[in-house]
Amino acid sequence: MNIPDDAFYTLLENALAQRGGVTRQRALYHALRDAILAGKLQARSRLPGSRTIAQRLTLSRNTVNGALEQLALEGYLLRDRKGSQVATLAAQNTFSVNTNSVSLPAHLMQLPSGSQRDSPPLLFTPGTPALNYFPLPLWRRLLTRVLHEESCTLLGYGDAAGEWSLRVAIARHLALARGIHCDASQIIITEGALEGLSLCARLLTQPGESAWIEDPGYLGVKSAFTAAGLVPEAIPVDNEGLCFANFTALPPRIIFTSPSNQYPTGAVLSAARRLALLTFARQHHAWIVEDDYDSEFRYDNAPIPAMAGMQPDAPVIYLGTFSKTLFPALRTGFIVLPPALALAARPVVGALLRGGHRAEQRALARFIEEGHYARHLAAMRRLYRKRQQQLRAALANHLTEPFTITGGNGGLHLTITLNAIDDVMLARQARQYQLAPAPLSQFYLDKNRVRYGLVLGYGNTSASQFVPAIERLQQLITRLRHQASGK
Secondary structure (H helix, E strand, O other), X not given: OOOOHHHHHHHHHHHHHOOOOOOHHHHHHHHHHHHHHOOOOOOOOEOOOHHHHHHHHOOOHHHHHHHHHHHHHOOOEEXXXXXXXXXXXXXXXXXXXXXXXXXXXXXXXXOOOOOOOOOOOOEOOOOOOOHHHOOHHHHHHHHHHHHHHHHHHHHOOOOOOOOHHHHHHHHHHHHHHOOOOOOHHHEEEEOHHHHHHHHHHHHHOOOOOEEEEEEOOOHHHHHHHHHOOOEEEEEEEEOOEEXXXXXOOOOOOEEEEOOOOOOOOOOOOOHHHHHHHHHHHHHOOOEEEEEOOOOOOEOOOOOOOOHHHOOOOOOEEEEEEOOOOOOHHHOOEEEEOOHHHHHHHHHHHHHHOOOOOHHHHHXXXXXXXXXXXXXXXXXXXXXXXXXXXXXXXXXXXHOOOOEEEEOOOEOOEEEEEEOOOOHHHHHHHXXXXXXXXXXXXXXXXXXXXXXXXXXXXXXOOOHHHHHHHHHHHHHXXXXXXXXXHOO
């Protein structure tokens, strides 16, 4: 060997002493492999025999031989009747690692920073439903029943467009709840809304084409469209939703809107603008992606019908997800394509998606068909309505800083605007107190239009925590104001 026997055995003894929960054989394997890769055991070095190693380390010979045979199988050792010899590998240390030498493609560098996900979620985290109210025992029974009845048949890939039973259940629910009359063949199951957006971009656009997105708006839209090579164009939002009438941008190939409850402002796209947007899309051969965000949770009146159901054969792809109505980890969403587009897309869906999560999709289909979904939505609607009222009261009574609430007639969050303030710093400081409101300014693409404030998620925050949390936010705002004024 190229190292003394004592150093060799010390290396192995230390590895065995620090092996934690791994087996002795595995610890021995890792110690020898790492020593070879690091150059401590050089090429053509001959190791002591397995009997000698076993006796010195007080191990069984089978344990030692198992480690040596695995190393030989992977090409680190050469074994023959004379024993084990270190194989000649490509040079390991002939170059230095430069962590700054790798650059991602330029269009990926334009993506917005991903949201920080905490587990469990912090107070006021936007977009998180009341997880402790989800009927987990019922869900467990449905999942167990599906696995018992279907057994190993659900372990394969399945239909790339998703389980047929779930698509049928979604079509029935949409007809009753959203006024969308579609066939199950028009529905594609996705892993949440973001994959649905990415799929729309791949099906409908070419790199370099224009995509209109709401400003402020959901940052995932910019991520999906930018990653697809599109050129996002920020279209302003006012209290009637997407404000495009006098906008002079290039005609888009794809338009994203959340007309029922715009995120984060809570604006509702008026009927006049919905019809105008449909007309505009037809005139310019554009597609509208309708994100029906939080549409199930309206507190002032009945849910607003979807754009996709307003006109026959409308150029609208309807985007839905169960992340907000059930739980985010389900990772199940869907898109509804117009009939002609569904027919055209059918041959390529299998090349773009792989079927999966079959048991969960079958269980979800039963959850919907047996009426559990409608009952859960009704219960959550009552809970969220009450929580929103209590949050409004807490803001009115305990936030002395002047503020304005935008939207707020539905959904799982309230957005408050504040006079010019570093809301990013405010949100960062709030995290130190287990609060996670989102800074409003980060949702703007056009910094000339930016407004400041906080997006307060109340879906997974108990009403008993509102008052102390709002009081803490007021303290942080006061501190920031004093720091800004130099006091």
